[in-house]
Amino acid sequence: MAPLDDTTAANRFDTFNVYRAPFKKIGDHEIEAGILVPKNLKPGKKTVIVKFHGGCLIMGECLYPDWYAAFFIPFTTRNNAIVVTPNYRFTPEHTGADIVQDLHDFWTWFHGGGVEKFLNANTADKNIDIDYSRLLVAGESAGGYMALMSGLAQPKGVIKAILAQYPMTEYFRRGPESAFPDMPVPPSSAIDEHMASVTPGTVISSAVPPLRADLISALSTHDRYLEFFGDDKALWPVHLIEQKDWLPPTWIIHGDKDKVVAVQDSQAFVEKAKRLEGAQILFSVREGEDHGFDVATKEDEEAWLKEGLVWVEERWLA
Template sequence: MAPYDDTTAATRFDSFNVYETHFKQIGDHKIKVAILVPKDLKPGKVPLAVKFHGGGLVVGDALFPDWIAAFWVPFMHRNNAITILPNYRLVPESSGADILEDLADFWSWFNDKGVDKYLTSQNVNVDLDYKHLLVSGDSAGGYMALQSGLTRPEGEINAILAQYPMTNHTRRSPEDSMLGMQTPSREWMDEKLASLLTPGAITSSAHPYKTDRFGLSMALNAYGRYNEFFGEGERLWPITAVKSVKFVPPTTIFHALGDSAVKFQDSVDFVERTKSVVPGVEIRLAYGKEGDHGFDGALKEDEEPWLKEELQWVESRWLF
């Protein structure tokens, strides 16, 4: 195994050439997409992986390394794959409908050879293999990955790897903690909203450690205001959107029993509903053991037999 397993968050991108462009522009606001090209990329057809970032649809950025699990780095190198990481608009400045619009626009850009065109402009010549496409994401990124699978044509996506995905809106009380953090006060939330909700405001990138939007995500859910901004409707959440589809790509879900951010039961419910409405679907709930949200961030494939098995399963659907 190549020495990429023990990559830390601080050096997670060191073995890649990192490129940034945008797939969409709203007025003067550009929505970023990043591209990770392995420095040891080999000649020939190059499979593709699209990876969406987490953050409760309120916070996050495509190139925030802490939310890209360590196992992802050797996984991409081993398969000689390029990773495409899109941003998207965030709540509360934008709605769930806006986010799904960004998702559709990203896929239009992607299928219009946006990656090829940009890399060619940077004198990077690669033979991208659109017939071998993996879509992944953690938490809110898992939401985006699953929504991709539910909205894209059959055969476009070969496999989905969703880590503790948001399949439903988060239900919590003000007394609940998340990853050891306490919910901010209602007064704090109201002041934060007043500072953000200015006419025409758009946010599509928010560093988790340099902003306090994490607290806002917790508060919006705890005080019952998340859906006020995100919106309501069956298509907005995978748990209800799946009822109207006839196909779901082969999917594996990682989720820990003790997840304090996204309920483990939500993944159980999504898997059961998907199996009930899509006969013969390949969908797995691969991890239901100890741990909290983000439990897999530092995991190494060779130290976790279940992870090794699941990544081999993903490869078998993605690449063959």
């Protein structure tokens, strides 16, 4: 078994008991949340990390290990935490309002004891006592969007801290180049062909990459994202924060060479967040780094990462 700070996608979750729990049903389709319970969980109350997956709100999967940064493994274990990682519906089949509704419904299930009820009824990890007063929310890219939207929507004080990796704070748009270097940009007509092929009532809430990567390129490069997501600015953290007077302590990580989510979007969000009274914002811009640069990063090799995680722990566990 690999050291906790040296896992790969192939063994990322080897030190956890891994479960899938449905938290919402639309017709016959269940939207699930992954649950990671460390095999060496210590007695006592368990802190919790709610971690959302990325994928531009177009693709992704709650238990996809390739995008789950390795540093989260020792970070989770040493803090005696369990991880809950929800799926959610995707655009273009679903709107931004649909996605935010899934976010709301997840939190209702979570605060209603959904995790404990599932574990007690279906697993050997019974009678886990979750410390709801110590809740960390995290996510990368689109998961960062979900984390920030959670922080802005949940009542003040519910979420103790946020860790957002290169978050989408504004809608997804690009220039003429593909978001994926090895993939040519599909024509705009590919979007129409895809939508015509979708059976009415179909629910899409999980797609393991590279599935739907062509949609990411097409929707962003042809600037048709909002056509399907919706144009309500309050669906984006950089605008929603203007209506709020609080934000949980937040650490944002972003590479200044990010070719998928522009670092300028995070900068715009941080500037607005810092205007809030009592705001605690740590913004780490990593020189020369692209999207997803931190997936194999180790905190013992990167002082900035170690310092940032300590900053988060001090606020999460206070």
